[in-house]
Amino acid sequence: MASTSKPASNRANSVNPAGTLSGxxxxxxxxxxxxxxxxxxxxxxxxxxxxxxxxxxxxxxxxxxxxxxxxxxxxxxxxxxxxxxxxxxxxxxxxxxxxxxxxxxxxxxxxxxxxxxxxxxxxxxxxxxxxxxxxxxxRPRKIDATLQNGQTLKHGPIVLDTLAHEVTVEGQQVELTRTEFELLQALMLTPKEAVSRRDLVTKVWDSTWVGDERIVDVHIGNLRKKLNFPAPGVHFIDTIRGVGYRMALK
Missing domain, CATH: 3.40.50.2300 (Response regulator)
Structure with missing residues (x-):
């Protein structure tokens, strides 16, 4: 979750003696x-x-x-x-x-x-x-590797703290899963650009992921609902027909 009260494991990036990922x-x-x-x-x-x-x-x-x-x-x-x-x-x-x-x-x-x-x-x-x-x-090192430690991303009332792994909307903390957090982070890194489902899959799930790309739509739907909880009626993420998603332009 995007909350320090639910600690993430530190084993996800460990490597075994054979040089492959372990966990x-x-x-x-x-x-x-x-x-x-x-x-x-x-x-x-x-x-x-x-x-x-x-x-x-x-x-x-x-x-x-x-x-x-x-x-x-x-x-x-x-x-x-x-x-x-x-x-x-x-x-x-x-x-x-x-x-x-x-x-x-x-x-x-x-x-x-x-x-x-x-x-x-x-x-x-x-x-x-x-x-x-x-x-x-x-996944834990996919997007974070492009950010400086402790960088904060802002879009309107949304504040995403990469170090604390927290998201707030209008000052109120929003509980997100890792997947939701990483999708929001990917969109906020290029807030004026439409990001395709395939690119979101690559950024969040990894380029080797295979499966139905519509999984992105479900997680975006969850993300929209959670962001709207502290700010009902505010539109944060646009659907770009035939392309993917983009942070709503202010």
Whole structure:
């Protein structure tokens, strides 16, 4: 989240002896053979993995392990994956990648709206999943590398503090997920320019990311709602038809 009360892990940029990205991944998947396969492939790629097979204990596991990434199946027995996602988002800004076998686009959108960063639909390629995880592990240094430490971006009543990782609107702090924060940061860096969905994917998710670019639209929708909460009726982000998005010109 874009709040110092929910600390981000510092492991996301670590490198293992083989020179590849490493980090901690929690797998929440009730299909044990699938969970083992995911764990095996991620371990080979240099990740420290833990797997659990029900949702009730997942929030507590996240609190104790502080993983960089959670792979979360939506179709869990007992506590549903959507409820797990909500509980995790109440205290953690780890990346959440949903696994879903459900055909309803509405459920995937709901998952993104309550705080998941990305999704992948079953059946899926394990190799694609590994690439997705590697992509998000690179994300913390993607945009920040272009900024000086402590730089503050301003656009009207919006203030984005890159060092504190905080966003305020009219002086009121707004809680954003990392994805929302990075999308806003990407737009505020070039406030007079329209940024395409593909460019936003490259800036925020990484150039190696594969998936539906419409995921950008869902996160932008969430971002607009949150920015409007302290400033109802104010329009902050324009949709540029056929192109992408731009900060609203003052």
């Amino acid at each position: 901690r991944v929690l797998i929440v998947e009730d299909e044990r053979p699938l969970a083992r396969m995911i764990s095996l492939y991620l371990s080979k790629a240099g990740f420290d993995t833990t797997a659990i097979h029900e949702g009730e204990s997942a929030p507590d596991k996240v609190a104790r392990l502080r993983p960089d990434v959670v792979i979360l199946d939506l179709g869990l027995p007992g506590l549903d994956g959507l409820d797990v996602c909500k509980r995790i988002r109440a205290f953690s800004d780890c990346y959440i990648l949903m696994l879903t076998a459900r055909g309803s686009e509405r459920e995937r959108i709901t998952g993104l709206e309550i705080g998941a960063d990305d999704y992948i639909t079953k059946p899926f390629s394990i190799r694609e999943l590994v690439i997705r995880i590697q992509s998000v592990m690179r």
